Amino acid sequence: MLISLRWLLELVPASAEAAEIGRRLTALGLTVDAVTVQGDDTVFDIDVPANRPDALGHLGIAREVAAAFGLPLTPRSPAPAGTGVPPAVPVTILAPDLCGRYTARVVRGVTVGPSPTWVVRRLEACGFRSINNVVDASNLVLLELGQPVHVFDLGTLAGPAIRVRRASPGESLETLDGIERTLAPAMLVIADDVRPVALAGVIGGASTEIRAATTDVLVEAAWFSPASVRTTARAFGLSTDASQRFERGCDPEAPPSAQDLAARLLAELAGGTPAAGRVDLRPSPPVLRTLTVRMARAARLLGYAPSTDDAVGALAALDLAPRVRGEVVEVTVPTWRVDLEREADLVEEIGRQLGYDRIPSRTPQGVPRSSPSARQLDLDEAIRDRLAALGFNEAFNYAMIGPGEDDAFVAAGSPSPLALTNPISETLGFLRRSLLPGLLRAIDQNLRHGGADLRLFEVGGVFEARGAGELPIEPSHAGFAWSGAAEPPHWSGTSRAVDVWDAAGLIEDILSLASGKRRFRRERADLSGLHPGQSLSWRDDSLRRVAWCGRVHPDHSARLGLSATVLLGEVDLDGAVSHPPEVAAYSAISRQPATWRDLSLVIEPDAASGTVLAAVALVVPPAPVSMTWIDRYAGPPLAAGQVAMTLRVMLHPLDRTLNDAEVEAYRAELLGALDAVPGVRLRRIDT
16 A cells, blocks of 8 residues: 555644654554655555555554554545535435445536646555546545545436446446456446446446546445455456455445545536535444453453553544443444454554553463374374475465366265355365365476476365364375376486386375374275276275375376376375374294295286285284285286286294195185185186
C-alpha cells in the first residue's frame, strides 16, 4: 500500500520527520518496506496485514499516526446530502444477505476531461494512473477512505433504476476490461431495469462507463459481503483495488461519507452539481460489538503487567472508548475495526500501542513434553534423508488436485475425495488421496523441459473422508517417481532402465525404516493407473494395504502424454508405523549342513508369486527355513502368459542333520499347500 506523506498530513497534523513516522508505524505492526522521495512528497510503501482492511487508505493510516503521536484527526468535510428530498434514482436490494448497505447519489452537469496536475501527481504517487477527472475522483475517495465507490453514467442506465440482485442463469456482462463474462447465479450484480451493469464489489460494466459525453453520473458506495466478492473475483481470476478491500471487510458505516466525499470532489474537479437527495438502504443495521479484557489475562499474554491506566490510555488512543469495570476494561469496537473479535485481540492492541519493546526477555519455564506425533515426524525426516542419500530430489506439491486426478491411484471403493468449498482455482478443487498425481505431474514437467533419469520423492499428508459430520483423517504418506536409468552412469558399462523390482526394493527399504524387520505380504497391485503385470502391493496381517508400486499403465501414460516410462511407489506410513518394529534378537549360525529342495512351478497369468510364498509360509518347517526364487522362464512349450518359476526352499537345522524322510515329508506338505493355490501347479518334465 503506497501512502503519500503530504496527503497523510492533511488528515493528521503530525510534525515528526518522515523517518520517525515510518519507525512508529513499523513499531505498530504496519511495516514500512520502503520510503521514497517523489518531488516535494514522500511515499511510504506499507505492508498492511491481511486482517487490517481499515489500514488500506490514508484515513486508516492517519488513525495509527494520530494514536502513535497523540494527535487529533482532521478529515475533510463532505458535500452535504440534504434532508427531506426524495432520491433521484429508485434502488431495491433483492439480496440483503450479500449487500448490507447501498447508498446512491446523483451529480449532474459534470464535464469529463483531464484532471488537475495535483490530482495526477497524487494518484501516481500511490501507484494509480489518471484516467479522467470523474474516474479520478472515485479513486481519490478509495485511496483516502479505503472505501471503494463506483460512478455510473446516469444516461446509460435503463429506467433509470438500480437493483442489487443475484445474476440470472445465462446472463452475461461485458466488464470495463472489454471481456464478455458469463455470470453464475451465485454472483451479486448491480443491474438496471434491463441488464446487469456491474459485478458488485469487483468491476463495473462497459455499458455504463464514463465517456467524454457523460454529463450526469450516479455515485455508488456500498457494503458487500466479503465472501461473495471473494468468490466472484476468484471465479473470473480478477483482483481489483475494490475487490481487495471488499474481500477483507470494509466499514459498514463508511458508504455515506465516501459517497458524499465523491460528490464534493466531482463538484471541484468536474464542475458537477450534487443533488440534495440520497438513497441509503440498509436491510439490517449492524450492532456495535462490546469486548472486555481482563488485566490479569493481559499480563499473562504480554509477559508483563501493564497498569489499568496504561491499558485505558492505549485503547482510548485507538478510538475504542474504554470503560473500567473493576478488574476488567470494556470497549466498544468501532465499525472499521473488523479484526477485533476476542479478548486476545484487545491484548494485542494494548501491547502494540504501549510498545513491543516493553515485553521482557525471559527463559521459558516448565518441563518440555514430547508430542504424540514425534515418532512420526522423526520417521518422516529419516525417510527424507534415506531417499535423498539414494539420489532422489524432494518435490513439494499442492495438497489440492483436480477432479478425478487421483482416481487411478486409489483402491476401488475408496471414499470420494473431499471437495473444497472455496478453491483457489478450478483445477485445484479437491484434497488429494494419494501423492502420486502430484509426483507424476512433476515428472512430466521435467521431461517436457528436457530432463532425463529423474528421481523425485515427497513425504506429506493425504486426506481420507469419514462419515458425515466427522473431520477427515490425514495419514502421512511417502511417495516417489522414478524414470530413466536404474543407477547413475559409469564408464564401466551402460546403465539399465529402472524396472518394477527397483521400485519394490525402494518400497521395502522405506517399510524397513518404518517397521523394522516385520514382513508384509507382497502381491500384485490392483490400481488402474499401474500396469497389471508390473505392479506390486504390500499388505499386513489384517490384509490392509500399506504400500504399492509399479509402472504407470500405458493407457494412463498415453492420456497424460508422458514421453518416458515412469515407475511410481507410495507407502502409507501411518499404516506401517502401526506395526511396531520387531525387537532385534541374536540367533546362532547353524553348524549343521543345510538341506534344500527346488519346487518348479507353472504360474498362470491370473496368479502371482506372492500368493505362492504366502501359502508355503503357512507350513511349519522342521528347522529354520529360507525361500528364494532362483529361476524364471516364459516361452514354448508354455502357453501365452504362463511363467515357469523355481522356488528354492532351504532348511537350516541348528542342532542335528535332517534325514531324508523329514525333508520329504516337509516337501509333501508344501506341495499340498500349493495344490490349494488357484493358478499354480507343479511343472512336469515335458513343460
